[in-house]
Amino acid sequence: MNDSLGTTGLILNEPLLWEKGKAGRCGFSLPKRDVDPCPLEPELVGHGPDFPDLSEVDVVRHYTRLSQWNFGVDTGMYPLGSCTMKYNPKTNERQASLPGFSGAHPLIPESLCQGILQMMAELEAYLAEITGMDAATLQPAAGAHGELTGMLLIHAWHRKRGGQRTRIIVPDTAHGTNPASVTLCGYRPVPVVSNDRGILSAEAVAAVMDEDTAGIMITNPNTLGLFEEGILEIARIVHAKGGLVYCDGANMNAVMGVVKMGKIGVDVMHLNLHKTFSTPHGGGGPGSGPVCVKKDLEPFLPVPRIVKREGRFALDHDRPDSIGRLQAFYGNVGVMLKAYSYIRAMGPEGLKKASQMAVLNANYLKEMLKTTLHLPYDRPCMHECVFTDKFQAPHHVTTLDMAKRLMDYGFHPPTVYFPLVVAGAIMMEPTETESKEDLDNYIAAFEAIAEEAKTEPGLLRHAPRKCKVRRLDETAAARKPCLAG
């Protein structure tokens, strides 16, 4: 490896917001007062919030400096497993901020909002086509919100059929949100252990599936980056006992144009527009978690539904079997606009190629790194692969140490210690938007770190050294929480 990407550069210290400013400054152009003051009853009036007074320059410098302490996809490779940190196209930002969209109030008459309703109706249709399902709702605000929606749909479907059930099967390779979403809906998660090949066996599902189990929540491809090969048989087993199959579609980036979940036994699934469909993650949202369903579940979808009547789009609230509303309005429209733009820019072949290249990149990393890092499941992977720190254990170097050291080399670390089924997991998802050169640099960085683990393990244990701060004390933060200044 030539010069490492990671270097030091001048970034500036910056105090907390309220340590700056002076009373009487304002960074906001207050509109002219063209009406007379009209005092409110004094007992209703408070002292006003204790905010610092800052000028526009104060605020701009403050947040510009803070931004420089952050690392994003635009900065460099961000191979967080199960997060699909692909490039976020800039044209999408332009489209979402068009004043016609960003300035639209959600309660103005539908006749005035045909453009946005058309976009939403088309996006629903595209997502249904990509997943092979019959209908979609865009209302859920994020992946976990989509999971909750899916669970509520399954709950409502069983209730309508007259027999409520109490359990949902959740494999040990599931995202942490899955069991939490199940519980929020009043179900009890029933764990199932994946087999020695890292996937679910149909027998394990058959052993727990019964007529008190509402269904299964399966992540496919799963969090080990493996396709659940037994899905057809598993779906058959679940359906035979009157259950439904939910697919966590967070990993859909592996199989666009390759597999339609609706054709392989899935009844309901969610997608993460902020993963598969290129909308930026914003340091933790806003995302969007649309839910796609088969025909039988359509009557239960959240209200309002977008419908087309006599050539005009409208919002239909009259759905007696609907689970209701998942949030006040129609979902994160600002995010939908970006995903819509992405699908229109990519087209059918582009989406398929994105999945192919995502899988190619992951398999390439897997092959190139498997002598450097221990690979617990050595078989073709989908969009991500999982290593461990087993080879480094003799040097008393952990997954966390390697992750922190990777920062010094200029890369965001992979997901660490997840999935839980693999001890010391290092879960890498390069995505399709990384070039071969970027991958080769990343591989070289990991090789160099593995070498350091043998020769200078202290470099790893005390990493990072080139970030704004050194390793942070998370234990102290939790023991004596200070959540506001």
Add this chain to the structure above:
Amino acid sequence: MRYLPHTDEDIESMLQAVGVHHPDDLFSSIPRDCRLKEGLNLPEPMTEWELNDHMDALAGRMPGPGHRAFVGAGRYEHFIPASVSYLLSRSEFVTSYTPYQPEMSQGTLQAIYEYQTLAARLLGMEVATASHYDGATALAESLLMAVRITGRKRVALSSLIHPLYRQTVQTYFAPTGYEVVELPYLPNGTHDLSSLSRLDDLAGAAVQSPNFFGVIEDLQKAGEEIHKTGALFISCFTEALAYGLLKSPGTLGADIVCGEGQSLGIPLSYGGPGLGIIATGRAHMRKLPGRLVGKTTDLEGRLGFVLTLATREQHIRREKATSNICTNNSLCALAAVMYMASLGKTGMRELALLNHDKAEYLKMRLREAGFDIPFERPTFNEFVVRFAKGFEKTRKRLLDRRIVPGLAIGHFYPELSDHYLLCVTETKSREAMDAFVREVAA
């Protein structure tokens, strides 16, 4: 495709490294009968320029600049400084993930810590979470939090909480077995809590101020009545700017404060994304749903920030978590803190006053024009007006001129047909209000 960097040569050499001949072979672990034989039926790709034209055309079928909507009801049109929009588009903020690796995410983490602080100060509380999806889900999660804290199984909602928030709560509570009771309202447009004392096993009771009719509620009295039942007092809001002027819910005894922060620098965007806010006292912080950022130090004793109290959360606690929330609305919280910082204490107060005074101006003009203002109690920037029967025709005429004369609330409150909820923010000039009154009186 410009987002995909692979050349044919790259693909060739990478396939070779992986040991397969064709990209399709990469999917050999997927059983053949699971794989698609046909392509996706989607529109053909557009160039960047075709996409611009297409999206411009869609945006052209929206009201666009120049329309005047006197509508609030949970989403409020406020001016957003260019500085906020520009700062918020810094791609270091936009293109990062949830800050799991704090050393590389100090920008997001300090900004969220600052947001938590200013949100807590605005509401008069000690702790605010990093963000939730929107005001409605924040209310639902606050009520579930009250159930967790008290171990009781019933919650009560004022019927003057935003109707769409109440519908969301019903959705969240439907499968839980916990009961949701709705409380009536008084003829003066304020909540009626007199039936509370007859409700046992009450975990929490939620009221909204300013309420859905825009009326400012007596929160102190509400808190006293709710606390008599042993339940938690949950104070909800849809218009965060109101607390630039009004006494904060925290100073009036609220145990949990929740609501919508869209007013704080976030565009309308047809209702989403918004910003769900939940705040409480330190006593209940470990029962909070969602992410929290806390202060700590690094190896060398320097100040830094991390996600903390993660043992409440789904990725650690799985089915025992306080919520399933993972991705929240972080960037919206960043917009809010940039906006609050831009206004400052002085600006928040002046802007809130301006909203109040402008709404009072329109109220006065409508009253002069002979319209009935049914609820006399003080309001902030929204109020209810009763237009004459047959107003529907006038409304259509106004809509044709791209003026939206408030929201008809008879759909939510059948006893209030002909009643409209109007909203006036700083974006409405006196001239625009005068023109509006002329139009509706014509």
